Amino acid sequence: MTDTSQQGGGPAAPARKHGETLMKLTARTKRRNAAERRFQAYGIAAIGVGLLMLVILVVNIFGNGMGAFTQTFITLDVHLDQSKLDKKGNRDLEDIKKVSTFGYAPLINRAFETKAADLDLKSGLKPKAMADLLSKSAAAQLRDYVLADPARIGQTVSFRFLANSRVDGYMKGRVSRESIANDKNISAAQLDLVDELIAEGTVRRTFNPAFIFGADASDQRPEAAGIGVSMLGSLFMMVVVLALALPIGVAASIYLEEFAAKNWLTDIIEVNISNLAAVPSIVFGILGLAVFINYMHLPMSAPLVGGLVLTLMTLPTIIISTRASLKSVPPSIRDAALGVGASKMQAVFHHVLPLAAPGILTGTIIGLAQALGETAPLLLIGMVGFIASNAPDGVAAGLMSPNSAMPAQIYEWAKRADPAFYERAWGGIIILLVFLITMNTLAVILRRRFERRW
Amino acid sequence: MSFVKLTVSALALGAVSATAAAARDQVQIAGSSTVLPYASIVAEAFGENFEFPTPVVESGGSSAGLKRFCEGVGENTIDIANASRKIKDKEIKACAEAGVTDIIEVRIGYDGIVFASDINGNGFEFTPVQWYKAISKQVVVDGKLVDNPYTMWNEVDATLPAQPIQAYVPGTKHGTREVFEDKVILAGCEETGDFDVYKAANGDDKKAAEKACIALRTDGKAVDIDGDYTETLARIESNKDGIGVFGLAFYENNTDKLQVATMSGVVPSTESIATGEYPVSRPLFFYVKKAHIGVIPGLKEFAEFFVADEIAGPDGPLSEYGLVADPELAQTQEAVANEVVMGSSM
Numbered sequence: 001m002t003d004t005s006q007q008g009g010g011p012a013a014p015a016r017k018h019g020e021t022l023m024k025l026t027a028r029t030k031r032r033n034a035a036e037r038r039f040q041a042y043g044i045a046a047i048g049v050g051l052l053m054l055v056i057l058v059v060n061i062f063g064n065g066m067g068a069f070t071q072t073f074i075t076l077d078v079h080l081d082q083s084k085l086d087k088k089g090n091r092d093l094e095d096i097k098k099v100s101t102f103g104y105a106p107l108i109n110r111a112f113e114t115k116a117a118d119l120d121l122k123s124g125l126k127p128k129a130m131a132d133l134l135s136k137s138a139a140a141q142l143r144d145y146v147l148a149d150p151a152r153i154g155q156t157v158s159f160r161f162l163a164n165s166r167v168d169g170y171m172k173g174r175v176s177r178e179s180i181a182n183d184k185n186i187s188a189a190q191l192d193l194v195d196e197l198i199a200e201g202t203v204r205r206t207f208n209p210a211f212i213f214g215a216d217a218s219d220q221r222p223e224a225a226g227i228g229v230s231m232l233g234s235l236f237m238m239v240v241v242l243a244l245a246l247p248i249g250v251a252a253s254i255y256l257e258e259f260a261a262k263n264w265l266t267d268i269i270e271v272n273i274s275n276l277a278a279v280p281s282i283v284f285g286i287l288g289l290a291v292f293i294n295y296m297h298l299p300m301s302a303p304l305v306g307g308l309v310l311t312l313m314t315l316p317t318i319i320i321s322t323r324a325s326l327k328s329v330p331p332s333i334r335d336a337a338l339g340v341g342a343s344k345m346q347a348v349f350h351h352v353l354p355l356a357a358p359g360i361l362t363g364t365i366i367g368l369a370q371a372l373g374e375t376a377p378l379l380l381i382g383m384v385g386f387i388a389s390n391a392p393d394g395v396a397a398g399l400m401s402p403n404s405a406m407p408a409q410i411y412e413w414a415k416r417a418d419p420a421f422y423e424r425a426w427g428g429i430i431i432l433l434v435f436l437i438t439m440n441t442l443a444v445i446l447r448r449r450f451e452r453r454w
Numbered sequence: 455m456s457f458v459k460l461t462v463s464a465l466a467l468g469a470v471s472a473t474a475a476a477a478r479d480q481v482q483i484a485g486s487s488t489v490l491p492y493a494s495i496v497a498e499a500f501g502e503n504f505e506f507p508t509p510v511v512e513s514g515g516s517s518a519g520l521k522r523f524c525e526g527v528g529e530n531t532i533d534i535a536n537a538s539r540k541i542k543d544k545e546i547k548a549c550a551e552a553g554v555t556d557i558i559e560v561r562i563g564y565d566g567i568v569f570a571s572d573i574n575g576n577g578f579e580f581t582p583v584q585w586y587k588a589i590s591k592q593v594v595v596d597g598k599l600v601d602n603p604y605t606m607w608n609e610v611d612a613t614l615p616a617q618p619i620q621a622y623v624p625g626t627k628h629g630t631r632e633v634f635e636d637k638v639i640l641a642g643c644e645e646t647g648d649f650d651v652y653k654a655a656n657g658d659d660k661k662a663a664e665k666a667c668i669a670l671r672t673d674g675k676a677v678d679i680d681g682d683y684t685e686t687l688a689r690i691e692s693n694k695d696g697i698g699v700f701g702l703a704f705y706e707n708n709t710d711k712l713q714v715a716t717m718s719g720v721v722p723s724t725e726s727i728a729t730g731e732y733p734v735s736r737p738l739f740f741y742v743k744k745a746h747i748g749v750i751p752g753l754k755e756f757a758e759f760f761v762a763d764e765i766a767g768p769d770g771p772l773s774e775y776g777l778v779a780d781p782e783l784a785q786t787q788e789a790v791a792n793e794v795v796m797g798s799s800m
Contacts, residue, residue: 182713384512385510386490401507415681416491417683
C-alpha cells in the first residue's frame with residue numbers, strides 16, 4: 001500500500017488514511033490534474049488564437065487582393081487616321097514620332113463616337129466623356145502600336161483597352177452610383193453607358209497578366225500598374241545577395257568553426273556576429289547610403305546597391321546557420337579523415353562541408369526569403385518611389401538601372417490616393433507571399449531529403 | 455573551391471559596376487509627397503513620348519528633398535527637388551556652400567488644402583478663427599492667456615455641431631503644415647485680436663508671438679500625422695469624429711469616404727482656388743540644378759515638358775488630377791526655356 005502510493009504520488013505524497021484506495025483521488029492529485037488540464041487548455045487556446053489570426057489574415061489578403069488579378073477591358077475599333085498621325089504621308093518614323101500621346105486622344109474619341117452611332121446608344125454623352133471610360137494609358141498603347149508598325153496607318157484596327165479605374169471599380173462592386181455622388185472623375189451617365197456596353201459585350205472583366213508582368217503606373221492610371229518590373233528588381237537583388245552572402249558567409253563560418261583558435265578575439269567576433277543579426281534593418285540602409293552611394297558613388301535606386309545592403313543584412317543569418325550545421329557534423333568524421341592522412345582542409349572540404357551542405361542551404365534560403373521581404377533599408381537608397389522604368393534589357397541594366405523591389409512597390413501603392421491602388425497593394429502581397437512560401441517550402445524539402453542525423 | 459571563384463567574380467562585378475556608375479542616363483527627382491503624384495504623371499508621359507528613360511520620382515517631404523538637392527553637384531545627387539513651398543534662404547545658403555549655386559525655380563501651379571470629415575458625419579462650415587480657437591495651445595479668455603479649454607466644436611462657435619474636437623493635421627516635416635499654420639491658425643489668431651495679447655506677453659516680440667500663436671495643443675485633440683494622407687484617412691475611418699487636413703487632389707479621389715468643409719463660406723474646388731476665393735492654397739514648385747542640364751540627358755526636356763500647356767495647362771492631366779493651373783504659366787515656360795536661375799532678374 002505504501003509502496004504503490006509512493007510510486008503514484010512521489011515521495012512527498014501524504015500517507016493515505018485507512019480505507020482510501022488509489023481509485024479515489026486525493027485533493028492534491030485532483031489539483032495537479034486540474035492544473036495540467038488547464039495548461040493544455042491554454043496551449044490549445046494559444047494555438048487557436050494563432051490559427052484564427054492566420055485565417056483572418058489570409059481571408060483578408062485574398063478577399064482584398066484577388067481583384068487585382070482581373071481587370072476590366074473595353075474592346076474598340078480605332079481608325080488610325082493618316083491626317084492625324086502622318087500628315088506628310090511618307091511613313092517616316094521620325095515624323096510619326098513627333099505626334100505625342102495627346103495627338104492620339106482624338107482618334108479614341110472618334111472611335112467611341114462611331115461605336116455609339118453603330119449601337120444607336122442614346123447616352124447623350126460627348127465623345128470626350130465617353131473616352132474617359134478608358135484608362136489614360138490607351139493613347140500610349142495606341143502610339144506604341146503605330147510606332148511598332150507604321151504600315152497600319154490608315155487602317156481600322158480592333159484594340160483591347162484597359163478601362164478607367166472607376167469603371168473597373170464599378171465592375172468589381174467597389175464603386176456604386178451612390179458612392180460617386182461627389183466624384184468628378186465619373187458620372188452616373190457614364191455608368192449608364194457602361195451598363196449598355198456590358199450588355200453588348202464590349203466591356204469585359206478578364207484576367208490581367210499585366211498586373212503580374214507590367215511596370216508601375218502613375219497616380220492617374222492605377223488600372224495600368226503592375227508588379228513585374230519590381231519583381232525583376234527583387235530578382236536582381238537576390239542574385240547579388242546570393243553571389244556575395246553565400247561565399248563570404250560560408251568562408252567566414254568555416255574559418256571560425258574549423259580553423260580559428262579559440263581566444264578573446266574570436267570570442268568578440270562571435271558575439272558581434274550574433275549582435276549584427278539583431279540590428280534593425282534600417283540601420284543597414286543608412287550604412288548603405290553612406291558607404292555605397294555617398295562614398296563609392298554607386299547609382300541611387302540601383303538593385304546592385306539594394307543587393308549589397310541586403311547582403312550585409314543576410315550575412316549574420318547565413319553565418320549563424322552555417323556554423324550550426326558545421327557543428328552538428330560529428331567530430332568522428334573529421335577524426336577519421338585526419339586519421340587516414342587527410343590535411344585539415346581536405347577533411348573540411350571533402351567530408352565536413354558536404355555533410356553540412358543541406359543545413360547551409362536551408363539557412364541561405366531562409367536568409368534570402370527574409371531579404372526578399374525587406375523594405376526599410378530600401379527606403380534610404382532610393383528604391384521606393386515612382387520608378388516606372390520598363391523591364392531592364394540585360395544583366396548590367398538589371399543591376400544598374402533604377403528599379404524598385406516587391407515590398408517597396410507594395411508600400412508605395414498603399415500610400416497612394418486612389419482606392420484602386422489599395423487593391424493592387426493587397427494583390428502584390430499575394431504574389432510576395434507566394435514567393436516566400438515557395439522558398440520556405442523549398443528549404444523544408446531540402447532539409448527533409450538531405451539532412452542526416454547521427 | 456568554387457565559392458572562392460564566385461567571390462572573386464562577384465568582386466570583379468562590383469568593380470565593373472563602380473566604373474559604370476559614371477553614366478546616369480535618367481533624371482532623378484525627390485521631395486514633396488504633395489507634388490509626387492503630379493511629378494509621376496509627368497514622368498510617365500515623358501517616358502512615353504520621348505526617347506529618354508522615365509525619370510525616377512521619390513517622395514519624403516519638401517524639406518528632405520531640398521536637403522538632398524543641396525548635397526552638391528554630381529551624378530550621385532538628385533537633379534530636381536519637388537517642394538510644396540518656396541525654398542528658404544537657409545536652404546539656398548546650404549546649397550551654395552555645397553556648390554549648388556545656379557538653381558532654376560519652376561512654379562507648376564497651385565494646390566488647395568481642404569478640411570474633410572467622415573461622409574456620414576456632421577457637415578462643417580469653418581472659418582480660420584474657429585480652427586485657431588479649437589486647436590491652439592493657448593487662447594485668450596477674458597483678456598488672459600489660458601490653456602485651451604474647448605473640448606467640443608460648439609463650444610468654440612455655437613454655429614458648429616456638437617462634436618468633440620479631434621483634428622488630424624500634417625506633421626512638421628510636411629510643407630502642407632506650414633501653409634496650414636500660416637493661412638489658417640495664424641490668420642485666425644490675428645483676426646480674433648489674440649495676436650496682440652501674445653505680443654504683449656512676449657515683450658512685443660512679433661516673431662515670438664507668431665510662434666506662440668501657431669503652437670498646437672498637445673492634449674491629444676490635435677494629432678500630428680507624419681505619414682501620408684492615407685494615414686489621415688485611416689484615422690478618420692477609425693474615429694468618426696475626426697477632421698483631417700488633406701490636399702484637394704486626395705479628397706477628390708476619395709469623395710465616397712470624405713465630405714469636405716467650407717472655409718469662410720467657400721467650397722474648395724480647382725475653380726475657387728484659381729480665382730483666389732478659397733483662402734487656403736499654396737503654390738507648388740520644383741527646383742532644377744542648372745549644372746546638371748546638359749550632363750543628365752533629358753533634364754531640360756523634362757522641365758519644359760512639365761510646364762507645357764498640354765501637361766500643366768487648365769485642360770492637361772495635372773489639372774484633371776487636382777492641380778490648379780497657374781495663370782502665369784507662359785512666363786514660367788519662358789523662364790525654363792531660357793534657364794533663368796534664381797536671384798537673376800528676368
